[in-house]
Amino acid sequence: MKIVTADGTAEREFLQTLRQRSQETDTKVTEVVAKILKDVQENGDTALRKYTEQFDHVALEKLVIEKDEIEQAAKQADEGFLGALQRAAENIAAFHEKQKSRSFLDAKENGVILGQRVRGLHRVAVYVPGGTAAYPSSVLMNVIPAKIAGVKEVVMLTPPAKDGGANPDILAAAWVAGVDRVFLAGGAQGVAAAAYGTQTVPKVEKIVGPGNIFVATAKKLLYGTVDIDMIAGPSEILVLADDSASPKYLAADLMSQAEHDRLASAILLTTSRRIAEETAAELERQMAGLSRREMIAESLENYGGILICRNTEEMVGLANELAPEHLEVMLENPMEYIGRLDNAGSVFLGQYAPEPLGDYYAGPNHVLPTSGTARFFSPLGVDSFVKRSSFIYYTREELEKAKGDILCIANREGLTAHANSVAVRFS
Numbered sequence: 001m002k003i004v005t006a007d008g009t010a011e012r013e014f015l016q017t018l019r020q021r022s023q024e025t026d027t028k029v030t031e032v033v034a035k036i037l038k039d040v041q042e043n044g045d046t047a048l049r050k051y052t053e054q055f056d057h058v059a060l061e062k063l064v065i066e067k068d069e070i071e072q073a074a075k076q077a078d079e080g081f082l083g084a085l086q087r088a089a090e091n092i093a094a095f096h097e098k099q100k101s102r103s104f105l106d107a108k109e110n111g112v113i114l115g116q117r118v119r120g121l122h123r124v125a126v127y128v129p130g131g132t133a134a135y136p137s138s139v140l141m142n143v144i145p146a147k148i149a150g151v152k153e154v155v156m157l158t159p160p161a162k163d164g165g166a167n168p169d170i171l172a173a174a175w176v177a178g179v180d181r182v183f184l185a186g187g188a189q190g191v192a193a194a195a196y197g198t199q200t201v202p203k204v205e206k207i208v209g210p211g212n213i214f215v216a217t218a219k220k221l222l223y224g225t226v227d228i229d230m231i232a233g234p235s236e237i238l239v240l241a242d243d244s245a246s247p248k249y250l251a252a253d254l255m256s257q258a259e260h261d262r263l264a265s266a267i268l269l270t271t272s273r274r275i276a277e278e279t280a281a282e283l284e285r286q287m288a289g290l291s292r293r294e295m296i297a298e299s300l301e302n303y304g305g306i307l308i309c310r311n312t313e314e315m316v317g318l319a320n321e322l323a324p325e326h327l328e329v330m331l332e333n334p335m336e337y338i339g340r341l342d343n344a345g346s347v348f349l350g351q352y353a354p355e356p357l358g359d360y361y362a363g364p365n366h367v368l369p370t371s372g373t374a375r376f377f378s379p380l381g382v383d384s385f386v387k388r389s390s391f392i393y394y395t396r397e398e399l400e401k402a403k404g405d406i407l408c409i410a411n412r413e414g415l416t417a418h419a420n421s422v423a424v425r426f427s
Helices: 010-019 027-056 067-075 079-097 136-149 168-177 187-196 213-222 247-258 273-287 293-303 312-322 355-360 396-412 416-426
Strands: 003-005 104-107 113-120 123-127 153-158 181-184 206-208 236-241 265-270 305-308 326-330 346-349 386-393
Touching: 003 010, 003 273, 010 305, 010 312, 027 187, 027 213, 067 168, 079 136, 079 168, 123 136, 123 187, 136 153, 136 168, 153 168, 153 187, 181 187, 187 206, 187 213, 236 247, 236 312, 247 265, 247 273, 247 293, 247 326, 247 355, 265 273, 265 293, 265 312, 273 293, 273 305, 326 355, 346 355, 396 416
Parallel strands: 003 305, 123 153, 123 206, 153 181, 236 265, 236 326, 265 305, 326 346
Antiparallel strands: 104 113, 113 386
16 A cells, blocks of 8 residues: 655645546446436336346346335344344434424514424335345435434335345345335336336335446436435545554554445545554555455555645645545544544544444444535435425515515516515505
């Protein structure tokens, strides 16, 4: 893993390589996905079954797994695994309960009533990959906030297994999180089915959850027909460390993200050359015993690095500039930095808050903005699944008081029909 010393120029060249890792839009993929979307929109279940057989090599007898079947599958799950999911779910729910927005009604003495109504969306779809990329933790993270928000129905989209069913770990997580129905529909065709609705798959208002480039492209093309969570890029972690940090911990945490993807980015910023060199040595030592060592090695070589900074202020500035998905603060007195680290999906403070704690268990959501979008995007949460409506009630007397100002502004904008809508009530 390369070590770079900041000098005003070297770090800029180093960071530029990170910005080049974002995948360009693949026009061929876009063309294929657009064709699938159109076919599903026009032909519903017939197209859905056709693409499932083509891509997943399964001729489905049924498209849906109902709630009682989800429960039966959960009862067959390993007890230790199910217990771990339930305890994680409790933590996730407790954290997200505190995010709930409230409706309000403001009744003024003059008879004017203003207010806001907050409600959960009616129906949401959560996409969950199958096969080797099946992550039960993502089921919890996507479904639990939706349930807390008051979404009336949460359905899950997932590719079918070879036996025509669903991944059992995914079903166990679906039961723990409270999924209402599971549809055996993966890929762009599954996303299209939920966006447009078919004879079997109901139309939803929002689609969330990770997927491959075909799923991501489908979500992007369908944004506007439905809402989506975000267009997620490759995983990333940035670690800030001073001389008090443990190189053993630093190396382990960097690799925890590098194993996700060859395009994943794992960066260490430190003020200590000793920490830089010992962490690089630890990476070599620990990597040898890991199952995904080849992917880790490629990720670290192409998009990883250790940058020796001149001071802590420089590290904080670079962290805010990079706006990473995951930011670990391995500094002495890490709590001091909370108010200075403005741009990160999720911040992990201290030696005993490794990134996987957030991925699986602590409670904050692990669906986070990537590729620098943490400058303006937030993690998935309860607000992601609600909509707000405002309401207004005025008396004749109060409208008359406001009339002059409204007519002034409306006429200034050249919108005479707007002005007339108020004026006509007093003519």
